Amino acid sequence: MSNCSDHNLCINSALTEAEKICNQKNIRFTDLRRTVLKIIWQNHKAIKAYDILDQISGMNFSAKPPTVYRALDFLLENGFIHKINSLNSYIGCPHPLQNEQCYFIICSSCDEIEECSDENITNAIKTVMEKNKFTHKNIAIEIDGTCNSCLENRK
Ligand SMILES: [Zn+2]
Ligand SMILES: [Zn+2]
Missing domain, CATH: 1.10.10.10 (Winged helix-like DNA-binding domain superfamily/Winged helix DNA-binding domain)
Structure with a gap:
């Protein structure tokens, strides 16, 4: 990555x-x-x-x-x-003051992890939490797969 x-x-x-x-x-x-x-x-x-x-x-x-x-x-x-x-x-964490809405993409090939943040994902989760009348504390989303540079290297 x-x-x-x-x-x-x-x-x-x-x-x-x-x-x-x-x-x-x-x-x-x-x-x-x-x-x-x-x-x-x-x-x-x-x-x-x-x-x-x-x-x-x-x-x-x-x-x-x-x-x-x-x-x-x-x-x-x-x-x-x-x-x-x-x-x-x-x-x-590369931006410690604004990490409420982060999720992680984890490359299982090079083991590198990137922290991403996306308001849409956070808002979607908040809506679902409200629907379930659940008060969330932490949101942890971890997505594993293969990053682009590892995919390119495989070719
Ligand atoms: Zn670096
Ligand atoms: Zn990779």
């Missing part, structure tokens, strides 16, 4: 954005939180918690698993990352 030309820009903007939001909310963007976010952003693929733990333990962090899980919860709560339920993994 790789829609970015320079992934360092993705990483930098994600970290800068997170830092900015933390400053605005007056919450601490600790070294561990930053490192976990950076690990998750190493590519556009989802990463499992134990792979994050693995990479952390290879660094100079004395962080125990519960601390890392707390950092993950923090990143989730603040919208800096999303959980991909079908893969039981985490992915960085």
